[in-house]
Amino acid sequence: MNKRIAPYYWMTVPAVILFFVFMTLPALQGIYYSFTNYNGFGQGYDFVGFKNYFNLFQDDNVGNAYWFTFKFAIVVTILTNILSLLIALGLNAKIKIRNFFRGIYFLPNILSVLIVGYIFNYLFSNVFPIWGQNLGINALSTNILGSESLAWIGIVIVAVWQSVALNTILYLAGLQTIPTTLYEASNLDGAGKWREFWSITFPLIAPFFTINMVLAMKNSLMVFDQIVALTNGGPGRATQSISHLIYTGGFEGGEYAYQSANSVIYFIVIAVISILQIRFLQRRETDL
Structure with missing residues (x-):
């Protein structure tokens, strides 16, 4: 050699x-067990073919988990990219101690998701309701994590707060690649800030926008830690994501093979969505 x-x-x-x-x-083992009735322990199991896969499409709990996950992922992806881009544009401006602010905004990304989740759980359950009652704000007077219709908003807030950090850094990296001479030329032509953004900034950071959109969507579809720390899938099953359902059903509910089949479908869904995102957004890059 x-x-x-x-x-x-x-x-x-x-x-x-x-x-x-x-x-x-482990992935290959999961695919293998998805065609059996294995319950996760012991040695005995039988092959059942595609029975688990057929049953998945008739399971209301699975359908609700997919609906919640898609709704959550879309909202988090949009909010994360809007906020991170706005922050990146602000940090890229010529302001004092901007490096200090960059470090502050990146701090949430290095914190443990579970620790952050438990802290926000305490805030939503104890701190915010007291503030709401003292200030007379009804929207803050109750714990939103205990409401079936509002609990998902609390999870969105935590997920966006922690996801913005990495996306901001990526957008900042993209903004650093834009030559300042382009902005100088646009100023001479009398272009406004909005025109500069759509004609210069956004087209030149389009590849970074693609990366951030794909990463944000993928991470949101795989949400697990925030749900465990904040609601554990409740109230009822109102905030149960696909990954949380797979974990609780597979390791706690004796549905190891059934949830293995669910995880295979889950992997295919994430892969297809990511590929479609990349193809669509990269096509948009060439059009800008």
């Missing part, structure tokens, strides 16, 4: 082995 090539194998082969053992192999 070429001495120059050997180090690359020594660095990549262990990583490939670890990835196969901890990622690929």
Whole structure:
């Protein structure tokens, strides 16, 4: 073996082995068990073919989980990208101590999702209702996490607050690639800020917009930690996401094979949505 090539194998082969053992192999096992009636423990199980997959499309709990997850993912993706882009534009302006503000805005991304979730759970349950009662604001006087119609809004707030950090950094990286001479030329032509944004800024950061949209949607579809910390899927099943349903049903409800089939469908859905997003947004990049 070429001495120059050997180090690359020594660095990549262990990583490939670890990835196969901890990622690929469990995924293949999940696909295998999805065609059985295995309950997650013991040795006995029978092959049932596509029965689990057929039952998924008739399960109301699965349908509700998919509906909640899609609704949550769309709202979080839109809000995250709007807020992060606005913050990035503000931080990119020539203001003092802007590096300090960049660090502050990135702080939520390095905090544990569960810890943040439990902190917000306490705020929604104890702090905000007291503030609402003292200030006479009815909207804050009750714990929204205890309402079937409002609990998902609390999860959205936490998810957006923590997701904005990474997206802001990516947008800032994109803004740094835009030559200042373009803005100088637009000022000479008398273009306003809004015209500058649509004609210069947004077209040139379109690739970063694509990345942020795909990452935000993918992460939102996989929401789990925030739900565990804030509502645990409640009240009732009002905020139960697909990943939470797979976990509780597979590891606590004796539906290991059934939820394995659900996870296979879940993986396909996320992959298809991500691919469609990339193809559509990349096509839009060329049109801008």
